[in-house]
Amino acid sequence: MNTFERAVDAPAGSATQQAYERLRSMIVTGYLKPGEKLKIDGLRKRLDIGASPIREALSLLTSDNLVERIDQRGFRTAEVSAANFEEILRLRSVLEELALRESIAHHTEDWEEAAVLSHHRMLRAQRAGSEDFEALHKAFHMTLLANSPSPILLKFCSQLYDLNIRYRYLAGKALSYQKRDVAEEHEGILAAAIAHDADTASARLLDHYRLTGEFLSGLLDNGGLK
Numbered sequence: 523m524n525t526f527e528r529a530v531d532a533p534a535g536s537a538t539q540q541a542y543e544r545l546r547s548m549i550v551t552g553y554l555k556p557g558e559k560l561k562i563d564g565l566r567k568r569l570d571i572g573a574s575p576i577r578e579a580l581s582l583l584t585s586d587n588l589v590e591r592i593d594q595r596g597f598r599t600a601e602v603s604a605a606n607f608e609e610i611l612r613l614r615s616v617l618e619e620l621a622l623r624e625s626i627a628h629h630t631e632d633w634e635e636a637a638v639l640s641h642h643r644m645l646r647a648q649r650a651g652s653e654d655f656e657a658l659h660k661a662f663h664m665t666l667l668a669n670s671p672s673p674i675l676l677k678f679c680s681q682l683y684d685l686n687i688r689y690r691y692l693a694g695k696a697l698s699y700q701k702r703d704v705a706e707e708h709e710g711i712l713a714a715a716i717a718h719d720a721d722t723a724s725a726r727l728l729d730h731y732r733l734t735g736e737f738l739s740g741l742l743d744n745g746g747l748k
Contacts, residue, residue: 537575542582544569549588549599550684552691560589560597586681588688604742607689611735614682618663618731619724621679624670626720633669634716640665641712645705656687662708666715666727689738702733 545565548554565576580597583589589597600606625633644658652658660683667679707730714723 537571538578538582541565541569541571541575541579544571545576545579546583546586546588546684549583550688550691552688554599556599556602556692558599559592560599587685602689602692602742604739607686607735607738607742610682610685610689611731614679614686615728615731617675617679617682618667619728621667621670621672621675622715622724622727623720624672624675625667626669626715626718626723628669628671629716629718630669633665636668637662637665637712637716641708644708648705660684660687666711666723689742690734693738693741704730707733 545554545560554560560580562573562576562580565571566573569576580589584591584597588600590600592598640658640662644655644662646652647655647658660680663683664676664680667676670676707726711723711726711730714726
């Protein structure tokens with residue numbers, strides 16, 4: 523199971539934190555399907571975690587828009603749709619461009635070194651076919667934004683990343699990058715960012731998201747993520 527960067531209003535290592543992390547990963551990676559009813563007793567047995575922490579974790583996940591309340595005590599995983607994906611992609615593009623420009627404007631040597639290192643780790647995991655790739659992929663994108671002095675903005679960017687990545691997992695084997703060189707796209711974004719060229723870095727980042735978005739939108743329009 524892949525690990526995702528998270529910020530939760532629960533003590534690190536607590537049962538609620540553990541339940542939140544495991545459920546979030548199960549939803550984002552598609553193990554729990556869109557619209558699936560989440561029964562507390564079933565999740566308690568599956569995760570071997572108490573009912574109260576699971577209920578608290580599900581409440582936290584409603585704030586992430588990954589879980590929906592269906593009655594006073596019931597929950598289900600959030601549904602997916604073309605309209606939902608388009609909104610996520612639009613917001614992600616707007617907010618990440620803003621964060622990237624702020625990050626570049628406040629560039630430091632430490633940030634540049636961290637960005638280069640995160641890119642190296644991601645590339646190494648990708649070449650090795652490591653299960654850590656997705657966590658490192660997110661780390662790379664978030665490191666590019668990390669020098670933005672706007673913590674609320676960065677939190678939204680992190681949440682939107684997870685919402686977007688869920689659609690990529692639901693696409694499964696249908697998602698093919700045979701006509702793209704994604705590694706080159708990442709390298710181009712990084713190069714422009716550490717050169718402090720905000721216009722080029724932003725353009726490359728938005729183009730990177732647009733290409734993936736067009737493919738996933740096509741699948742959604744044809745019912746390919748159901």
